[in-house]
Amino acid sequence: MNNINNSMTMRIKALSVNESFARSAVAAFCVQLNPSIEEIGDIKIAVSEAVTNCIVHAYGYGEGEMSITVELYDNTVAITIQDFGKGIEDVDKAMQPFYTSSPEDERSGMGFTVMNAFMDKLEVISESGQGTSVYMEKIVGKEAEVKC
């Protein structure tokens, strides 16, 4: 990973109307690295999973904020999605496919599995009561070519 070329941080309310904004804004920022349409789709879904988790799990549909940081390197996108909500007691368990703490909401327990599958790197840092930080990386495009 080379020198950081560009970066963006946004802070938004943990409202479900912001889900589509969040994934589109991240995708729009990543366009600078010339990703393919499929890569953009992968990034959108991974962002959507992490953002949904903030709204649903971190704040239980209540008030809260989340922060999304996107860093662009030569051919890599690094995304950090952070909340200040209730945190995860057992991260390893939470990351298991099909594990969900809210089966009654028909959640599939596939959120982390999707992030893992669609991105090239996934790191989750969390502690009970301390919020959660999800860090993901994806290698995209062929070459960083900045156009306008």
Place this chain on the structure above:
Amino acid sequence: MNNINNSMTMRIKALSVNESFARSAVAAFCVQLNPSIEEIGDIKIAVSEAVTNCIVHAYGYGEGEMSITVELYDNTVAITIQDFGKGIEDVDKAMQPFYTSSPEDERSGMGFTVMNAFMDKLEVISESGQGTSVYMEKIVGKEAEVKC
């Protein structure tokens, strides 16, 4: 203006490749208030003017960051665009139509005039060496209707 319904803050590098991202992201966030296409166009251009000024004037094309905050009220969008650059010595003079400090760059001196014309409110707070904060409001749409 009623209770704030939603808000977003982003911090981006003052790079000209970020101009189109910034105006599109603000526009995408405002869509929640059902603005007309013309209103979205007005917002995009006003944001573009303020963002360009950060890049060109505040940092003179050099390194720097800007922060963009969008607040949605019942039928009003409030946008604050802030930089931490060189500031404006005489704000009243700067806001005059056709005044520009860089005529050699073929700047038109119409930036503030455009913001004023296309938004419903414009407030500029600045001091030499202290950065600049541009606050704008626009009344949009008919009614706040949140869809997804």
Place this chain on the structure above:
Amino acid sequence: MKVLHTTSYNLLTIALQGELDECCAKTVRSELDSIFATENYNAVVFDLSMLEFMDSTGIGVLLGRYKTLASQNRPVYITSPNTNVDKVLKMSGIYSIMTRIDR
């Protein structure tokens, strides 16, 4: 999100249009359940050709509907997802219980 439906020869076709995420999941769920309760059918096809986006919340919605329909012995099929939607469906293993049929 729009949920459209037509029934012909006892085949109920549900077309999902737009972006299926957590924001609209609740509405979509109840729209689907009310269609399932009122139509006359013995099999269901989800036509995803107009579905632009879906994440794992959507998987949950589909699986939830599947459970009810399977318990009534009504088979469920999926047709025409776009590349990205297809990727999520594949990795969720959903195709092993809802066959993908393409024309």
Place this chain on the structure above:
Amino acid sequence: MKVLHTTSYNLLTIALQGELDECCAKTVRSELDSIFATENYNAVVFDLSMLEFMDSTGIGVLLGRYKTLASQNRPVYITSPNTNVDKVLKMSGIYSIMTRIDR
């Protein structure tokens, strides 16, 4: 941003395609100047039908080109801006020096 051009009967038509802002202004300026230097023409039309966005930086670019062309007695016209581009052009007063012609 793309700058396209055609010349016919000494009328040079420049079509601007995309978004004209500060990011591409420098490139657009030098592309225009090299077209102006090489073509054979006595009037210029800016066809803005494919211009999706323009801000006051674009006004500066147009005014800059106008100055040179006017000093050579070459009239400059504008055609087919979209509603939002038209609004900026109007408020800048540019139509008083570059006539808007529509077909």
